Amino acid sequence: MNPLNHVAIIMDGNGRWGLKYKNSRNAGHQEGLKTVEKIIQETIHQKIKYLTLYAFSTENWKRPRKEIKYLFNLLENFLITKIDKLNDQNIKLKIIGIKNFSTKLNKLLNLAEKKTFKNTKLQINLALNYGSKSEIINALKKLKKDKKQINEKNLSKNLQTRDIPDPEILIRTGNTKRLSNFLLWQAAYSEIFFEKKLWPSFERRDFKKIIRKYKSIKRNFGSI
Ligand code: IPE
Ligand code: IPE
Numbered sequence: 001m002n003p004l005n006h007v008a009i010i011m012d013g014n015g016r017w018g019l020k021y022k023n024s025r026n027a028g029h030q031e032g033l034k035t036v037e038k039i040i041q042e043t044i045h046q047k048i049k050y051l052t053l054y055a056f057s058t059e060n061w062k063r064p065r066k067e068i069k070y071l072f073n074l075l076e077n078f079l080i081t082k083i084d085k086l087n088d089q090n091i092k093l094k095i096i097g098i099k100n101f102s103t104k105l106n107k108l109l110n111l112a113e114k115k116t117f118k119n120t121k122l123q124i125n126l127a128l129n130y131g132s133k134s135e136i137i138n139a140l141k142k143l144k145k146d147k148k149q150i151n152e153k154n155l156s157k158n159l160q161t162r163d164i165p166d167p168e169i170l171i172r173t174g175n176t177k178r179l180s181n182f183l184l185w186q187a188a189y190s191e192i193f194f195e196k197k198l199w200p201s202f203e204r205r206d207f208k209k210i211i212r213k214y215k216s217i218k219r220n221f222g223s224i
């Protein structure tokens with residue numbers, strides 16, 4: 001059976017779900033948050049150590065201001081109401097991406113990271129204003145500045161995912177088959193699952209099914 005330490009998810013399809021069932025994209029974002037909570041619980045249940053969730057890409061700034069505002073409000077409320085619960089469950093929250101939001105949100109994010117820093121059960125990497133290309137470029141710039149050799153090990157050590165294993169599983173919900181600038185380096189050998197369901201409809205049993213499938217895959221890494 002394949003080991004499983006890290007699952008990464010592109011949580012796509014909120015807008016379409018919202019339009020379809022509630023006539024509002026934002027209602028889909030709200031519903032999507034419930035899926036986040038369910039998947040966190042299943043990740044703990046499966047004893048998986050790292051969960052990376054793509055919540056907002058560097059390209060998502062192209063969306064209407066109102067939708068962006070709604071998304072960040074949702075995140076603020078989530079942090080205010082749920083951080084203690086996450087902390088009680090021994091969960092560590094880490095933000096990957098560039099934290100250049102409102103002063104209030106930046107503060108909340110820093111506080112959440114600080115509060116949960118020592119937790120050991122599960123690390124959630126929340127990808128916010130995250131773009132894989134800029135992450136790689138920043139890592140290269142850092143190597144150049146520090147006069148370090150450019151090799152795979154040094155580059156990995158300067159990504160925001162430093163110190164954690166690459167994801168064995170990458171899931172994208174929402175019936176779209178692309179990576180949208182997510183973990184391009186780290187997913188070099190990930191098993192990729194493109195899921196038809198929209199994120200708010202994705203359930204624990206769908207997640208379990210993927211994990212079961214993953215465990216039985218023959219992973220070659222170039223060998224035979
Ligand atoms: C993903 O759902 C969540 C974010 C990008 C914040 P979308 O909002 O992209 O939903 P669709 O793809 O438009 O349905
Ligand atoms: C990817 O979804 C980003 C997140 C899920 C946060 P998008 O909906 O932004 O991706 P594209 O634009 O369809 O590729």
Ligand code: MG
Nearest residue numbers: 012013014174
């Ligand atoms: Mg989308």
